[in-house]
Amino acid sequence: MTQTSINYGIVLYELSVPQEAAETSRRILEEVKELSKVLESPVVPFDEKEKVIGRIFPEEMKNFLCVVCKYAHAALLPEIFQAYQDYYNEQHKILTADLHCVAPPTEEQLEGIRKFLLKKYQMQDAKIRIIKDESLVGGFLIRTRDQEFDYSLKGRINALQQKLIWR
Known part of the structure; x- marks a missing residue:
């Protein structure tokens, strides 16, 4: 831009x-x-x-x-x-985030993610776009602003693989 x-x-x-x-x-x-x-x-x-x-x-x-x-x-x-x-x-304190997941989250899970993001970024509202991503195997990945929160099985497997390679 x-x-x-x-x-x-x-x-x-x-x-x-x-x-x-x-x-x-x-x-x-x-x-x-x-x-x-x-x-x-x-x-x-x-x-x-x-x-x-x-x-x-x-x-x-x-x-x-x-x-x-x-x-x-x-x-x-x-x-x-x-x-x-x-x-x-930005002016209305609205955060936009992408939620990558294998299966759509329940309303409870979505509300928990929303509360986490609002608290972390001190915003008043969050717009969460749900993106289906089979490659994650399980769990979810949140992308917002310049940060990524990886709670997916794919991410954990990659992290474990990196630990094993560096030993």
Whole structure:
């Protein structure tokens, strides 16, 4: 992610654009690939881009998207929306984590993992994305920020193997 994308993401947040409007715009660009190509194209005049933005996107996003297109940064829009979401989560103390597991956890287990993460990172909420991973053999692996918590059988077998090799 570039610093320009991060700056635009922060500006989008500071403009008090509702999260729903930003998410709707992100989905529109993701689903309609031709639209991204039009907004990114240097051949398409800015007036045309402005008309397209005016007809398709939520009212709260129109001015922001016009400025991004005016300065020829439309190719950065996916990164800008990601930077916006990251900054939004940071400001609202929401932690995002990936839970890799062989079988989906029960509600109790998920709540225990959530409490562990909230306490460890001193956050108010946690969004946990569950990813099925058969290669773990058993247990689970949590990835968040720059850390990884490996409670999988695969991880324990690898650790044991490393201990045996180093002896």
